[in-house]
Amino acid sequence: MLAKIYYYQNFTIPAGFDSLDILVWGMFAGVMIGATFATVDKLFCHRMVSALVQRGAQTPESALSLTELDIKGKWYLRWALREGKPLRKMLAIPETMTGKTRTAEIPFYLPEENRFKAENRFQNGRRPIMSLILCGIALLLTVFFVLFIVPELLTMLDNLVGFVKYGE
Numbered sequence: 001m002l003a004k005i006y007y008y009q010n011f012t013i014p015a016g017f018d019s020l021d022i023l024v025w026g027m028f029a030g031v032m033i034g035a036t037f038a039t040v041d042k043l044f045c046h047r048m049v050s051a052l053v054q055r056g057a058q059t060p061e062s063a064l065s066l067t068e069l070d071i072k073g074k075w076y077l078r079w080a081l082r083e084g085k086p087l088r089k090m091l092a093i094p095e096t097m098t099g100k101t102r103t104a105e106i107p108f109y110l111p112e113e114n115r116f117k118a119e120n121r122f123q124n125g126r127r128p129i130m131s132l133i134l135c136g137i138a139l140l141l142t143v144f145f146v147l148f149i150v151p152e153l154l155t156m157l158d159n160l161v162g163f164v165k166y167g168e
Helices: 017-054 074-078 086-090 111-122 129-164
Strands: none
Touching: 017 086, 017 111, 074 086, 074 111, 086 111, 111 129
């Protein structure tokens, strides 16, 4: 990438503006990490909700533990089923459950009143990975727009202000 030095005669840019590259790439990385985490979270949590619905785990008697379910992503669900997490708030635990402290051994069920809310909350769309890739491409285009076009637009604005101000 060629280094271009921009100098504006008619207005000043605050100190630290020269780190626009770092700021823009940092925001890109942050948004992509957040979008990736949200996609993974919804993907695995939706699998858990769907498995409970398909197996009919709607009452304390029909509750199933994570080890009893045949789903992928149990490594993530152990974390997502901890106390205070959104998935755990949607699910319920039978009152008779005692002595089990490992998350994978705790039986969960999805009460009927939470079913619609859980299915909508963890719905990830038809093609979540493709959406994530398209989001990344759109953000990358935005990064290049900001890094290459905005300084040129500021130069044009500086020239316009100089023309209006001095009649040059």
